[in-house]
Amino acid sequence: MSKLVHAQWSSKMGFVLAATGSAVGLGNIWRFSYLVGDNGGAAFVLVYLACVAVVGLPVLVAEWLIGRRGQKNPINAMSELASKNGHPKAWALVGASGVVAAFLILSFYSVIGGWSLSYTLGSVIGTFTGQDADGVAATFDGLLGNPGLLLLWHTAFMVLVVWIVARGVTKGLESAARIMMPALVVLLLVLVGYGMTTGYFGETLAFMFRPDWSALSGDVVLAAMGQAFFTLSLGMGIMMAYGSYLGEDVKLLGTARTVIILDTGIALLAGLAIFPIVFANGLSASEGPGLIFVTLPLAFGNMTGGALLGLTFFLLLTFAALTSAISLLEPVVEFVEERTPFSRVMATLAGGMAVWVLGIAALMSFNIWPVPIMFGLNVFDFLDTFTSRILLPLTGLGAIVFVAWCLDRRSVADELNLSGGSEQLWHIVGRYVAPLGVLLVFINSLMG
């Protein structure tokens, strides 16, 4: 068997680091908290947790399994596995839609990565020290209202991403994650501790975990499901690509559980850190994408050692954003490299440039081009919403349906070390619960 066609992860640890490096990013801190605030708190959080467990886990395992069996990039892996198992090569569309999604997502992800970079510098020069809520809001509005400044930071972030991918130093970055990720967790814990001193921690717990089900709507559920895909880097073929480097000895289910617990834990910590600041300062939870940028600087500006903590926090956030962004650029580069005569460096530059240009359109949504372009959404909101709510779930659905319906049941059970009742459960979840869950969410939200 030509199973070992390309290099494998030197260790299980290396794989877990790469997968968590991709998963943990702006999605956990920036996106999770703004969506919780926008969608009424606990009802969103609980549906999100359910989506992670019922849909996210099986899709993650399915993507890794496809990648490990296919030993190729997602498009070729899907088409080869499909024809080997007597199914149409059109399954490759699942891989292709992933490349499109990665391209679209990176364009706006980089804009937010730029905000994080800008706030890192802001912390260094003491922009936030001693500021009140109005001051912090004015600083943020100043950034948003200045397209030149946004362009500068978006460009800086993309240059970093392209440089890292072109130099192929991704691995080095991943081993740095070994230190950076725990550090990020520690800082979040410090912030949660600060939140406890505000007197609004109880309110935060109630907001995040005591559901007001009347806040639930098709739209909230769709947002929660989209976030589950986004945060776990699913539906983009990225986890499939990682799976192709995965040794036979790595246990998929156990590893998926580890990655999911880390990712979910960091998101929940971010919420517990941010909402006390929101409530203590009378801010609006439904501030939207700016939420962490108008809350966290307030905490840093008003706590002892806050200047240094703020700097460290935004540095770590930028770092987490970078490890996710390189995983987003990777499939785009691979695609360009395979279909053009470009070298790797040229392919990275070309892919990066295309992403950068689309990112410019996205950042103009905050100032000179706020008008709706589709479904009543401006470019930024359209990219953010359309990818996470439609493209990712559809592609992820393709992966789980393929594994559960098109691959041999026994061999999948063997590969996942499942037997008896747990195998039965996997089979039912993979075949019916997860796919129908996604479809129901779609239908439900279409009907309003």
Ligand code: PFF
């Ligand atoms: N999962 C990342 C986050 O939560 O920030 C974002 C992301 C990275 C999404 C890679 C998709 C992806 F392929």
Ligand code: NA
């Ligand atoms: Na994430």
